[in-house]
Amino acid sequence: MVTIYDVARHAGVSAATVSRVLNGHAKVDPALAERVTSSVAELGYRRNAVARNLRKSRTSLWAVIISDVENPFFTSMVRGVEDIALAAGYSVVLCNSDENPEKESNYIVAALTEQMAGVIISPSSNRVDDVKLLLDSGCPVVVIDRELHGLRTDTVLVDNERGAEQATAHLIDQGYRRIACIGGPRWLSTATHRYDGYRRALGTAGLSLEPSLVRFADFRERGGYDAMASLLDDGAEPDALFAANNLMTVGAMECLVQRDLAVPTDIAVVGFDTIPWADLIRPTLTTVSQPAYEVGRQAAQLLARRITKPDADATNVLLPTELQVRASSTRRISTGE
Amino acid sequence: MVTIYDVARHAGVSAATVSRVLNGHAKVDPALAERVTSSVAELGYRRNAVARNLRKSRTSLWAVIISDVENPFFTSMVRGVEDIALAAGYSVVLCNSDENPEKESNYIVAALTEQMAGVIISPSSNRVDDVKLLLDSGCPVVVIDRELHGLRTDTVLVDNERGAEQATAHLIDQGYRRIACIGGPRWLSTATHRYDGYRRALGTAGLSLEPSLVRFADFRERGGYDAMASLLDDGAEPDALFAANNLMTVGAMECLVQRDLAVPTDIAVVGFDTIPWADLIRPTLTTVSQPAYEVGRQAAQLLARRITKPDADATNVLLPTELQVRASSTRRISTGE
């Protein structure tokens, strides 16, 4: 392992001068600088980031703690973070909490002990302790996707309520009346807001909320499948479905396929969140698409700003969704007459 | 920031003793250990991983350098790595090279300067220099998914040739004769092996390889779309398609959908690699599924072994694929008679 001292000796200067050349902070005689750079090249010196981090008591790593790597929303989001982070000279460490508060907690402690420069997190629970720990330790944090009450942090959220309202209103508009809802875990703000949007749209249209048409699942494929099965088996007789995230939509669809129910003739479907290759699924799926990449970009920008200005006021960004109407929710063929 | 010295003072012992208690290496009087642990708890001490890493000149991070975060194969693979890594006390840093050799090179240098404990990489090119740099620096490396010639490293690969051969043979078996192939970048071993498998199956069946039925693209959705369009526009008149990865399969399918071609009646399709929710796509897609999670698991196990035994012989794991027959490749309806 070649150190800065080896370079200094080889170039006939002090280690401090090598450091200055490498960091470009102070002025160095061009002739010396030249000698240093050529020595660096000749010896194949790479500076030891760990030692540097220790001295500066801060690394150049960002931790991005997401709740599910296999959910396309998060991978797309991560791409957004990455592009900004790299441009700003940071590397991104992806941590997958798997919707497991304990794993999440471990990652947060790791982020602290590893002195990460900042954290972007989509909390897997509404427990505030962990994120509070980060804040109290002075670690810059941006919360994304899910709201966390009682904390003054930068956040980048999506207008879940409005997105869900539009989706439900669209179904009502298309003539559906018995609209079922498969909601997410009630402790997640995304889930409650989407449920609120669903209720609001019903209310606006003068429809009453029927508890038998509502199920709450876990934002996973399996949960969506089971919820759909339960809706069908319990005789709720829905003529449409609003599913509160992408994976549950897929699960519900799989249940419908298995039971030979036609979409949208037997049941119309609108899903929340982008589904990759939605165009290939038959029928094509109407979705409320989220600007995942943009969520990542904005979160990264907020984090970069927070690092340079730790005491700035908290910024809360709310991004709009977009209803993408496809075949799974087209107008109901009027039965009877 | 509370250091080991604060704990030592609070517990009335030396910092060395605190270190010993924390690491459990040497024997410490139980009474003292008790005082130390309670002081740790009382002061809320968390050890500084950066300083620790400097001292041990090695971190507890694994870099996983993949070529596309948005490809489900890699996310699933990462899950496999994660599960093993966490159990072994390592954290996983995910790096997305985006099939870009320059980005990849940067990540490799970062892995070295950050003193990562090991690297798992799916090389984005056949350039050997970067990985050689890691090896020469004594950094444990496991190469996955893609072969790299001239290097003695642990590898975990999938039997691409055999998988492709089975897929093509299956199409032949189903009565298709003009089987097109959309291959991947010719500098990637996965691509060449899959192409070899395609050719082998043709040869075995006594069919000749028709260059007009072959296209090479970039393993991306767009590339698959364009290649399919080109096959159709150039009058190659394929009656079936073998696409060499998941994203290109999706792209090709989208092209077929757009042109109102029926699958498998007009053209049968077999894709390589798992496609999430293949069941929802109409028709359901026949695929050669790869054991992505298992690739990750085995790679992680090899890496852990390599870290403890740096001089062990290189292990090369070859995992089998599995042909999953679905609707997109069912027997051709015999035309005419």
Added chain:
DNA sequence: GCGCGACGTCGTAGATGGTGACCACCCCGT
């Protein structure tokens, strides 16, 4: 019973690689 030796536990101090404040020196200009 006392002394010596051995073993075990704990503290001291140095090492890890890099940074940057501070200081010294040199040269030039006035």
Added chain:
DNA sequence: ACGGGGTGGTCACCATCTACGACGTCGCGC
């Protein structure tokens, strides 16, 4: 000749680990 600006070296520091040494205790033997 003196002062100032610019350039480069010295050294303390970051937090932790660990080799080595010292000290205390216990046991055994005389």
